[in-house]
Amino acid sequence: MARMKKKGTSGAAKNYITRTRAVKKLQISLPDFRRLCIFKGIYPREPRNKKKVHKGSTAATTYYYTKDIQYLLHEPLLNKFREHKAVAKKVARALGRGEVGDAARLEKTHIPKIKLDHIIKERYPTFIDALRDLDDALSMLFLFANLPSSPHVPAKTIALCQRLCLEFEHYVIASHSLRKSFLSIKGIYYQATIQGQDILWLVPYRFVQRTGGDIDFRIMGTFVEFYTTLLGFVNFRLYTSIGLVYPPKFNAKSDEMGGELGAFQLESKGLGTNGDATTNGGEQRTITSAEAQAEVEKVAALAASEPQEEDAPNGATVPGDDENTDKIDTFEAVAQDADILPQPQASNDEIASLFAPFTFFLSRETPRQPLEFILKAFGCKRVGWDGILGDGAFTTDESDPSITHQIVDRPALPAESLPQVPSAPEDKNDNAAPRVQWPRSTMPGRTYVQPQWVWDCINQGKLLRPDLYAPGAELPPHLSPWVKPKKGEYDPNLPLEAQEREGEAEAFEEEEDFEEEGEEEEEDESDVEMRTTDTTNGTKAILDRGGSVEAGEGMDVASGESESDDEDEEDQEDAEEWDGIESEPESDVSDGEAARRQHQRELEAEATGKTLEPPVVTAKSKNAEIRKKAEKKRQQEAEEKERQKMMLPRRKRKLLKRIEYGEEKRDKEAEALRRKRRRIEKAQAAANALS
Structure with a gap:
């Protein structure tokens, strides 16, 4: 058993x-x-x-x-x-x-020190595993770096998070790993590609944070303790992979003055024993030893001994120093009917040096920290700002002639609302010192843009038109670079004609005309009511003044008018019936009925000897005809789809029904957004016409 x-x-x-x-x-x-x-x-x-x-x-x-x-x-x-x-x-x-x-x-x-080094090695056996799990770590540490100190969050933990986050940002700047960024309600999203891994993290805006009492900071503090150890290991490995010394030198005095990124001085490992290179705030200077210089001269001699363009065998050409070999190849179609191949995008080197030739100045109202990080990550070496924003600026003088772009975020105000500007001091040569007083005056040759221009440029990988982002201008839509519009969805970047369905614009025009006619009818009814009220009040006033109205006198006049009106209406209806004009509009009848009525008109005109005038084609009738054809076409497609669905099994038919429900819901949302946009554009066109 x-x-x-x-x-x-x-x-x-x-x-x-x-x-x-x-x-x-x-x-x-x-x-x-x-x-x-x-x-x-x-x-x-x-x-x-x-x-x-x-x-x-x-x-x-x-x-x-x-x-x-x-x-x-x-x-x-x-x-x-x-x-x-x-x-x-x-x-x-x-x-x-x-x-x-x-x-x-x-x-x-006697309190034991807890180290998590062995746990990091256990959970992440390879460095790629650590990079894949870095999204949540960066988001949590950037959050704690922006929190105020409290009994639950000590200042020591906040300082540690700030230091690790700034070290990571310095690596992203030095390696040009940043790819995209997006301004959202929650904060600023960043995406960097490090060793083939896409890392996405969120940085909150620098507002005054109010921590509620319903947050368990003990659990979050445990995560922060683990993530700080993880990011410390990752930063060490990243710095050493590009030849930088970790940890970088930290200037506490500059950090107290708000230097942030400028408070760190990066050191590069030289080729020789005494070789060293330092980077302070994105600017790099290299000190090489005699041994390193000898190595460089040796490599240069070997390169000079290689065959040049005229010495290349078999007529092959060797690219010289003046030729640019980094240019991206383009694929052109050989035949006329050949497929169109997708063209490659800009290389990473070109995108990394997007802002390299420019000098930026950040106005006081702009967010300095994210703009400084993004501009330096895309090649800009010279970023200045007002001294009140902190230490580490390339220049604090807004009138510096080397500034090419200035980022402002102030509304355009009329001249009478601005305060009086004091006269500028004169120098010894009796020449007025040039000074910028924006928005009253601007420096010639300088480009003024809003902050969104920087984000849109890096997301599209090219420099956009600055006039679209001028101060006070209506900005284009700022869309997420990770969400690609699908077929049938609303795309703010495309014009309405390129994404609306057939007959949708005509249907919208008909609805607008119908609403306008309804408003006119309401106004006419209100006028009739006012006239009736005025007549009643007038008769009452005559009686009050002692006037006499004989019995039936007013009634006889009224009845006579009504009878004449009725006769006129009957004659008009008879004439309309004789002319073959129906009160029902042609757009609401079928094609067969419209053809039959047209044939009836021709017969009546031939019997009376009159010439039948061609119908007047108005914009309203033309739109109705286009809308009717589009609806008929969609109805035929729907009927054909229903016939095809009848051939499917029941299970697949239900699945297709759910898919169609989602598509129909998406189409309705997109159509509602297009209608809203069309109304806004129509109102703007009317306002521009009046102005």
Whole structure:
């Protein structure tokens, strides 16, 4: 006879364990258990069948894999947690006795230091694995770098996050790894490509942050502790991969004055023993030793001994120094009917030096930190700003003639609303010193743009027209570079004619005309009511003044007018019937009915000897005809699709129905957006016509 198995000892019941049992098994407190699970990357699991796991109970319980908890039994951090708990008991006992000095000594010398180096190596066996998990780490650290200090978030943690984030930004600037950026409601999104991995992180805006009381900063602090260790390892590996010394030199005085990126001085590992290169705020100077110079001369001699263009065998040409070999090849079609091949985009080197030849000046109202980071990441070496924004600027003089672009974000104000500008001081040569007083005066030869111009340029990989982003101009739509418009969706960059369906514009014009006619009818009705009220009031006034109105006098006049009006209306209706004109518009009848009526008109005209005048084609009738043809075409396509669906199995038919529901919903949303845009454009055209 086979041995009976006890219930709850195998299968799903053995694979899962509750959190209470896990804490008892590890013999640690619940906060330490949560902290350990975050460090090790162990998260709760949801079993498929809770009854089998928890002996028939379906109560809300947190479960973990049994193998994960078994794996935690051998973690060295468990001993550190127990040592910390023992020291905490001693500190509490000393404070209870009033021995404050002993408590401070115990806390300073006996609290164990927790290091997470071995956990980083376990969770990320390769460097690519660490880069793939860097998105959440950067977003969390940039968030804490912008938080104010509080009892829950100490200033030491904020300073550490700021230093690591600025070091990472310096690497992105030095390696030109930044690719795209987007301004959203949550903050600024950045995407960098590092060693083939796309890293996307979010940086919040620098507003005054108010931390609520419902946020568990202990859990977030545990993540920050792990992420700071991870980013420290990653920064070290990234710096050494491009020949930079890590950690870079940090100028605390410049950082106190708001230098941020300018507070770090990058050092490059030289070729020789004494070779060294330093970079301060994006500007680099190189100091080479004699041995390094000898190596360079040796390489140059070898290059000079190679065959030049005239010495190339078989008539082959060697590209010279004057030729640009970085130009991208273009694919041209050989035959007239050949396929059009997609052309390659700009190279990474061209995009990385997008702002290299320019000198930028940031006005006081613009966000200095993101603009400085983006401009330097795309090749700009000279970025200046007002001295009130912090230290590290290329220039703080707004009138510097070397400035080519100035970024402003102020509305265009009329001249009478601006304050009076004091006269500029004169120098010894009696020449007025040039000084910029924007928006009253601008420097000649300088381009003034709004901040969105920088983001749109880097997302499209080219310099856009600056006049579209002039101060006070209506900016083009700022769209996410990661969302590509699909077929049928609304695209703000395309004109309405390129994306609307057939007959949609005509239907919109008809609706607008119908609304205008309705408004005119309402106005006419209100005028009739006003005239009727005036007549009644006039008759009442005559009676009040003592005037006499004979009985039936007013009624006879009114009845006579009504009878004449009725006769005129009957004669008019008879004439309309004779002329073959129907009150029903032609756009609301079928094609066969319209042809029959036209034939009837021709017969009547032939019987009376009149010449039938061709119908007047108005814009309204033309739009109605186009809309009618488009609706008929769509109806035929829908009928053909319904016939095709009848041949499908029931399961696929239901799936197709769900797909069509989503497409119809998307089309309605896109049509609503196009209608809104058309109304706005129509209102703007009317306003421009009036002005």
